[in-house]
Amino acid sequence: MRKLTLYILFVFATSLVVSCSEYNRKPGRTYAPDMVYSRAVDYYNGTEKIEAEKGSYNKMPVKGTVAREQALPDHISELDTLAANANTCSFTFGEKDIEEGKRLFLIHCAIxxxxxxxxxxxxxxxxxxAAMPANLKSGEKYLKFTQGxxxxxxxxxxxxxxxYASQLDTKQRWKIVAYIKKVQSENGGEAFTMVKGENAARDTTKVEDKKAIH
Ligand code: HEC
Structure with a gap:
């Protein structure tokens, strides 16, 4: 009887040890591992160099990056007028486009x-x-503004x-610019030349609408 008791105790103790050991532990499945185990990344400290070679988090695009469909580099500053002046329209415009530019100007800008x-x-x-909007039609300053x-x-x-970037797509913006430039040329500004374009393939205007406007 004593032997049996010892035997039972032995079996019980062994199974306890085995079941509690690290070796045998089988955790259940993790449903969303990326949420349970977060990747240990360095916090953003506001400097450009942070972990640049390892991850791609919290980083600004490389300087001078131009987003798809956009003409200007990302994050150029409001005061970067050199970049702005260098930017020229690559569409070919006809009379209908200028009319459309006028329509868009009246909707978005004329107020x-x-x-x-x-x-x-x-x-x-x-x-x-309260702020006085620019008089785009007269005065040395605005008449000399480049299209860019x-x-x-x-x-x-x-x-x-x-x-107005979110309201107007690239082409619509250039149509407004073309319209402004045309009105300016009729009011003492430089000759209107926005009908020539290097990228005519992107133009959707019909051939008969492409009468030159100078
Ligand atoms: C809510 C009023 C408002 C609307 C709408 C508006 N503008 Fe202006 N705009 C201003 C004011 C005010 C200024 C003068 C800002 C300054 O020089 O401080 C200005 C300045 C400008 C300038 C001169 C910028 C410079 O660098 O000096 C241009 C060009 C211009 N606007 C074009 C447009 C066009 C194109 C639209 C339509 C897409 C438009 N604006 C819509 C108020 C407006």
Whole structure:
């Protein structure tokens, strides 16, 4: 009897040891391992060099990166007028495009800059918008603005003027620029030349609409 008791105790103790050992432990399946075991990464400390060779988190695009479909590098500053001036339109425009530019200008810009482009839009005149919108039609300053500079103003805004990048796609922005340039040329600005383009393949305008506008 005593032997049997000892035997039972022995079996019980052995099974206890075996079942508790690390070796035999079988954890259940992890449903979402990437959430349970987080990757140990260094925190972002605001410097460019952080773990640059290992991961790709929290990093700015390489300097000068140009996003697809965009003409300007990512993160160029509002004051980077050199980059803005160097940017030129690569579309071929015809009369219909200029008409469309006018339509878009009246929708998006005229409320401040005025239907006549003279800075006398209804919003400014109502007194509810304190900043004087630029008079794009007269004065040395704005008449001399390059097409790239106007495009830049549409993409990034300027002081109290917000960005219109989310409302207007690349081509629509250039159509507005073309319209502004055309009106400026009729008001003492440089000759209007935005009908020539190097990238005519991207143009969707019908051939008969491509009458030259100078
Ligand atoms: C809510 C009012 C408002 C709207 C809408 C608006 N602008 Fe302006 N815009 C301004 C004001 C104000 C300024 C003057 C900013 C300054 O010089 O401080 C300005 C300045 C500009 C300039 C000169 C930028 C520079 O670098 O000096 C251009 C070009 C321009 N706007 C074009 C446009 C075009 C194109 C649109 C439509 C897509 C537009 N704006 C819509 C208020 C507006």
């Amino acid at each position: 401040c800059h005025g239907e006549q482009m003279d800075g006398n839009g209804p919003l400014y005149n109502s007194g509810k918008f 500079r106007i495009y830049h103003a549409i993409v990034y805004g300027k002081n109290t003027m917000g960005s």
